[in-house]
Amino acid sequence: MSPLRGIALKLTSVVLFTIMASLIKASSAHVPTGEAVFFRSFFAMPVIVAWLAMRGDLKTGLKAKNPVLHVWRGLIGVTAMGCGFAALGLLPLPEVTALGFAAPMLTVLLAALLLGERLRLFRLSAVVLGLVGVCIVLWPRLTLDSVDDAAMLGVALVLASAVMRALAQIQIRRMVAVEETSAIVFYFSLTATGFSLLTLPFGWVVPDAHVLAMLVGAGLIGGVAQIFITSAYRFAGAAVVAPFDYASILFAILFGYVFFDEVPTVMVLVGSAIVIAAGGIIIWRERQLGIQRGKARPNMTPQG
Incomplete structure (x- = not known):
């Protein structure tokens, strides 16, 4: 075990996933969501196959016991990916990132409902605190006199993405x-590529060279980021590296400001801080309880 190496790998993966999200956001006005999902999934596969071969x-990796x-x-x-990508085209990057932090909270609730895990008062309180933080981020969207329909659709999509990501974690816990x-890891990219092709009749376009480069780059970077995040858990325990997921809000704020002229509101910052604190409490408590989810967590990311 090498905790510092694990942390470095995790932070690198967080930066790469934020770059990937930025590329998807930049291309969202030019290609439909299903097409973006295809490029993200398809071009991640060569990277993942090469990594599996090297290891x-x-x-x-090519053997599925239960297809x-x-x-x-x-x-x-x-x-989850499709909803998240669609939301990136409708909301600021920091806001999408902050609302995506609801996924770990929802995972705790769904694990209690679907897997029979005991939901103690301490963790339940942390979940409630985290959801309060999410509501704070949402509050300006809910109290405006003139509601922005596009923004509200973006909110609904990112929350739907969070729910689906939480369900994905439940599925992974069963699969491991x-x-x-x-x-x-491999079959997720393969099946995601296949499912994304089902959206082909709904208006795919031929992207120009610039947009094509962004889409291919998003896929390649996403594949590399997946390798880094999986490798991080080989060098350090989940309780050590998982909290660094929340560094994504810092990079989302930086990238959103530099590339999209997006400045996060005070409510987004306050709500994010509360959600991060709640997530940290849950991670600490699970470590105290000895819950071992190291095999499931490597497959989870802020972008789904």
Whole structure:
């Protein structure tokens, strides 16, 4: 174990995922969401296959013991990705990132409902605190005299993405009992690519060279980021590296300001701080309880 190396890998993955989200956001006005999902998934596969080959895990990575589980994981994950990508075109990057932090809170609730995990008062209080933070981020959208329909659609999409990401984590927790992590990573990209092709009849376009470069770059960077985040958990425990997910809000604020002229509101900053605090409490409590989810967490990211 090398905690510092694990933290460095995790922070690098967070930066890469934020770059990926920025590229998707920049291309959102030029290509439909389903097409963006295709490029993100398809061009991540060569990177993942090369990584599995280098590790000597290609054989296990291509072996699916229960294909149906992978199909469901792909369907849930691609829905989360699609909703998140669509939201990026409608809301500021920091706001999408902050609202996406609802996913870990929802995972705790869904684990209690679907997996029978005991939801103690301490964790339940942290979940409630986190959801209060999400409501603070949302509050300006809910109290404006003239409601921006596009922005409200963006809010609905990012919250739907958070719910689906939480469901994906529940599915992964079920899968790790019978499937290798390498197989889960590979077949998610494969099934996501396949499902995204179903949107082809709904208006795909031929992107120009600049947009094409952004889409291909998003896929390649997303694949590399997935490798970094998976590798991070090989060098340090989940309780050590998981809190660094929340560094994404800092990079989202920086990238949003530099590339999209987006300045986060005070409500977004306050709500994000509360959600981060709640997430930290949950991570600390799970460490205290000895809950081991190191195999499931590597497949989770702020972007889904």
